[in-house]
Amino acid sequence: MIELLNVSKSFGPSVAVDDISLTVKAAELCVLVGTSGCGKSTTLRMINRLIAHTAGQIRIDGQAIDQLDPHTLRRRIGYAIQSIGLFPHWTVARNIAVVPRLLGWPAPRIAQRVDELLHLLDLPAAEFAGKYPNQLSGGQAQRVGVARALAGDPEILLMDEPFGALDPITRDSLQNELLRIQAQLRKTIVFVTHDMDEALKLANRIVVMEKGRIVQQDTPQALLARPATAFVENLLGGQERGLKQAGLQRVAALMQPLNAPGLRVVGPALKTADSLRQALSLMLWQRCTSLPVVDEQGVQVGVLHVDSLLRGAPQ
């Protein structure tokens, strides 16, 4: 658990972070979102003491961080950043092994951990362990960055716009990867981004920051339903809010299940895990008011009507 109590940071006369209080519960994925210069990165970097806070208190599991040795503290916290920051003179395996080596693990345990993480991030060890960072694509490098952050098996993961420099398709697949890993490992994650869609997709809780202050913090659903200020509403995309909200819900929640076992569907169909936004898009494209819903094997399990979409409840 991470607690920030009335924390401020000023650089000389300018105040970057202004009296914020925030609690990130264990196993929560908390996303700090805001425009550039709003203090979200500074907030993140204060948690592992890369930046010293000037007022207030930051606690990790009840212990104030200024009472800990900064290097020991950082080795306990995973850290992944936008430009990746992989060490170009080391192989992928050596890069991932940085924190375990700093922690003084024995060599066999490090080797095993590196293999484990390469496997977890879908980077076959035989192919990738010996590669150098400049031989990787952007997406592969970012996977290594995430693997490196996880290497010391930290409770807490800090991620500073880790997917910011990637193309939309790679970013999307890495976001899914992060959700999958999080479901498996249940770390406490603080994630910084300026992309509200990314925040809505990943977060258990979204913290919106503006000019060094927290404007609103809530679940994605609640934030969409009740934006506190015009700034938050603007960040949420104004008129496209409806679509964004639809993007958070799955087809499975609103479909009409079949009573009898269904048949294989040929032609346009939705999957249970698709979002309502995708369902609406497909209906617009096919110019129809209902679509069959199929499972992983392509066998029909239900029907989705446009009426259910509009009412927000199954028919």
Add this chain to the structure above:
Amino acid sequence: MRLRPVNRVIPVLVLMALALLWSLDFVSIQANRIVPGSSLGLVAAVGMRWALGLSGVLALCGLLAAYVRRPPYGVLLALLCLLLAQLPLSLAWVGEQHITAELAHARVGIGAGFWGLLFLLGLLSIELQQRVRLHRAGLLGIGLGLLLLTLGVAHLGGLEPLALMREYQSRRQQFSSALYSHLGLVAAAVGVSLLLGAGLALLINRFPAIQRSCMGLLSVIQTIPSLALFGLLIAPLSYLSAQFPLLQQFGVRGIGWAPALLALIAYSLLPIVRNIGVALQAVEPSVIDAAHGMGMSPRQVFFQVRLPLALPVIIEGVRVTTLQAIGLTAVAALIGAGGFGTFIFQGLGQAAMDLIVLGALPILLMALLADSLFSLLAAHYRGVPAP
């Protein structure tokens, strides 16, 4: 047969080599050191068979490169090695043919045709190195092999009649002492300025305010002509050694190695400090940030991340400095610092070309050797394969 040549560089070099070989003097024969020599063309020097064989191999190289669809660059490299290897042998052959027992003091001077051929074969080897994608170490190996072959032929007495060798024979002692003092001065200058430069660069890194004045001062020193700086140091050093007898015991005087070393260090500092400074600054900030974020101590960040990433550029600086020092040490001979410059200035005074070459050739070889060794080292530490 295609009319457009596949590779244009090699045939052009070959044509130039053939033209030089057949039009310029290959060697000249002098009865003794004083009288002007008589020039010999290629055929007169080595005989028709050798001349035709040499020209034939050259022409073969040109044709293979120009008119084979995918030129066999490996074969061409082997032919090049053959051509290079025959160079010292041809000189030995000339001696065998032309220097008879009754001409005991006669000497063979190397002519423009020979030097031209050597130069063009050098260019050819660079072209071939790129085509074959030969590692730099391979080129260095060929060069060292050629050097060893030449030394071997010389050791067996094959090059005895060469004017160059005759000059060397009468100066064996001076030659080895020149070698040691030249190498010693260069090594000391580069070593000391590396230590001083590293300290200075770290100081500038810590206190950026002094950067402008430091770099300004070093740049000003760089603009002083070397001869003037050597001269300027004579007065203060003779004063010091007159004041402190202890210094005199160590050999510190107004002339000799002391002013030379000081001047060399002063010249070496700028490239060293600049390269170390630039190298340490140029490390990607996000990499440094990540290193701190992983929990490395400042020491670990410096020794595990910043220094290894800066090392290739630092070695590059040492390479430039070493080459500069090798050249400047030749000038330092004028203030009595020894080294191969001594032969050059003696040769200039006596209008003895061979003596000048005896001084210049080792300097050239040292520079080439230092250049390729440091380049290899930098490439090794760069280490990361291309994407």
